[in-house]
Amino acid sequence: MLNFVTKPQLGRHIYKTNTILNTILQINRLTKRYGALTAVDNLSFTIEKGNVYGILGPNGSGKSTTLGMVLNVVNKTSGDFQWFNGNETTHDALKKVGAIIERPNFYPYMTAMQNLNLVCKIKNVKNAKIEEKLEIVGLLDRKNSKFSTFSLGMKQRLAIASALLNDPEILILDEPTNGLDPQGIHQIREIIRKIAAMGTTILLASHLLDEVEKVCSHVIIIRKGVMLYSGSVDEMNASHGYVEMQAKDDQVLLAALKNHPWFEKVSIDEETGLTKAMLTQPIEAEELNAMLFEKGIVLSHLVKRKESLEQQFLELTKQNA
Numbered sequence: 163m164l165n166f167v168t169k170p171q172l173g174r175h176i177y178k179t180n181t182i183l184n185t186i187l188q189i190n191r192l193t194k195r196y197g198a199l200t201a202v203d204n205l206s207f208t209i210e211k212g213n214v215y216g217i218l219g220p221n222g223s224g225k226s227t228t229l230g231m232v233l234n235v236v237n238k239t240s241g242d243f244q245w246f247n248g249n250e251t252t253h254d255a256l257k258k259v260g261a262i263i264e265r266p267n268f269y270p271y272m273t274a275m276q277n278l279n280l281v282c283k284i285k286n287v288k289n290a291k292i293e294e295k296l297e298i299v300g301l302l303d304r305k306n307s308k309f310s311t312f313s314l315g316m317k318q319r320l321a322i323a324s325a326l327l328n329d330p331e332i333l334i335l336d337e338p339t340n341g342l343d344p345q346g347i348h349q350i351r352e353i354i355r356k357i358a359a360m361g362t363t364i365l366l367a368s369h370l371l372d373e374v375e376k377v378c379s380h381v382i383i384i385r386k387g388v389m390l391y392s393g394s395v396d397e398m399n400a401s402h403g404y405v406e407m408q409a410k411d412d413q414v415l416l417a418a419l420k421n422h423p424w425f426e427k428v429s430i431d432e433e434t435g436l437t438k439a440m441l442t443q444p445i446e447a448e449e450l451n452a453m454l455f456e457k458g459i460v461l462s463h464l465v466k467r468k469e470s471l472e473q474q475f476l477e478l479t480k481q482n483a
């Protein structure tokens with residue numbers, strides 16, 4: 163487990179614009195190669211203050227390697243990254259970062275309180291905040307219990323409390339709910355939301371679409387080290403959906419749809435024989451029917467559907483396989 167602890171730096175960038183002030187981390191064409199394998203391939207994205215970012219991708223897609231590089235525990239091959247506008251060394255910047263990128267590891271025979279006291283000593287942080295942080299993660303009433311008696315979920319929550327001891331600007335979590343039971347998963351997600359609501363920026367890596375959808379405001383989707391999508395979760399959710407249609411003459415229908423600005427990705431589904439078209443704008447079924455009728459096309463089937471985020475994610479990763 164890595165914890166980066168420091169005192170907050172106040173008023174250093176007072177003459178900079180708000181946009182610049184709000185940038186926590188900027189990654190430019192970051193690349194990591196292990197021999198012939200490119201684990202992270204030209205990755206670029208920006209982390210702005212106050213948002214919750216999810217790096218989403220299947221196992222082995224390069225999430226941990228990316229986090230390792232920006233935390234200086236994995237050497238980059240090329241590209242670069244800047245913490246807090248590059249006004250300080252990475253070493254100093256990382257003191258304002260709280261990160262948990264390994265399984266929680268504390269002394270088993272010591273209590274939660276004793277373990278966090280020790281962390282404060284090692285990191286040179288006042289121990290006055292221990293109870294406040296234990297409260298945030300719901301462990302205050304177990305502060306005198308030995309670490310060895312904790313469930314995996316409680317151990318993970320203690321690690322989060324530990325990473326928060328220095329009030330970091332950003333909290334980084336690698337697969338925060340891995341191995342937990344449903345209740346443990348729920349608790350961790352609630353805690354992440356609570357910490358975000360208190361104003362801390364969060365960057366988490368997850369292979370679970372559901373997790374990113376529930377917890378994050380922004381998503382960076384990667385596959386085999388390559389970024390496929392970066393943007394807000396809401397925007398990704400905001401597809402206008404698609405329509406399935408059938409008419410006497412498929413080819414006439416296909417041509418009419420292909421030449422119309424309301425549609426994109428027009429195709430005939432091999433399995434169902436239905437013509438499918440993605441909507442580029444919010445069009446009602448009645449409008450669509452009337453437009454085609456004017457062109458002499460009578461539909462025998464018309465259904466408007468919306469893909470779930472999961473379908474979109476699968477589609478995105480399939481296209482780029």
Ligand SMILES: Nc1ncnc2c1ncn2[C@@H]1O[C@H](COP(=O)(O)OP(=O)(O)OP(=O)(O)O)[C@@H](O)[C@H]1O
Nearest residue numbers: 196199201219220221222223224225226227228369
């Ligand atoms: N030290 C290493 N030496 C060689 N290859 C590595 C090393 N670390 C990671 N890799 C490879 O780099 C790729 C990306 O791994 P990484 O752990 O970053 O992915 P991930 O998305 O975090 O997946 P997971 O959640 O399974 O850890 C994988 O193919 C992995 O085998």
